Amino acid sequence: MECNICGKKDVLVRAEIEGAILEVCQGCARYGKILSRPPELKRSSPVPQRRVIEPEDVEAVSADAGEKIRKKREKLGLTQEQLARKVAEKESIVQKIETGAMAIPIVMARKFEKQLSLHLVEEAGPAMVSMSKTPGSIMTIGDLIKKKEG
Ligand SMILES: [Zn+2]
Known part of the structure; x- marks a missing residue:
């Protein structure tokens, strides 16, 4: 994307400049009113959140x-x-x-x-802990073979 004002190739923002809504670079955006910021870049490999399950005190x-x-x-x-x-x-x-x-x-x-x-x-x-394990988290030998063949 190129800035509508200066033509610079950059991450653009939508800004209202002198009544016109334009896709402009950060530098030009300050001449007007920024309407929206570009979405933040998503991380390619999000770290899976590990939930620590506290054994219930039963x-x-x-x-x-x-x-x-x-x-x-x-x-x-x-x-x-x-x-x-x-x-x-x-x-x-x-x-x-x-x-x-x-x-x-x-x-x-x-x-x-x-x-x-x-x-x-x-x-x-202990009984409660084993019950709260997420199903599918354990890979069986069968799963591994399937992966190799697949
Ligand atoms: Zn610009």
Whole structure:
């Protein structure tokens, strides 16, 4: 493209100069009002954006947590009241948890874990990571052969 004013071969912009819309070079464009800038040159090889997938912190209190707590408490010779005091909860809460009448929130389960040296919270991290892999990202030997033949 050549500048409509000076004839210089350059990247042109559309500019309004003295009422006329012209395709001009950057140098001439300053004599008028630039209406549009040329689109930026696209990179020939865009870098593919790599999305880092953080494994979700999936945690769940094990189904038999209440039973585990009761067994451990009895082993330690603690009453429900004493245990309740240790974890700063109401005795009725401990009762409900031990009988399975109440689901244990993870935060609370952590307290029981600490006080009774138990493992109550289970993590389901690795399974989630393998599931979130992008399909097609893995090349099989079959794909490689196809490429060679193709
Ligand atoms: Zn020009």
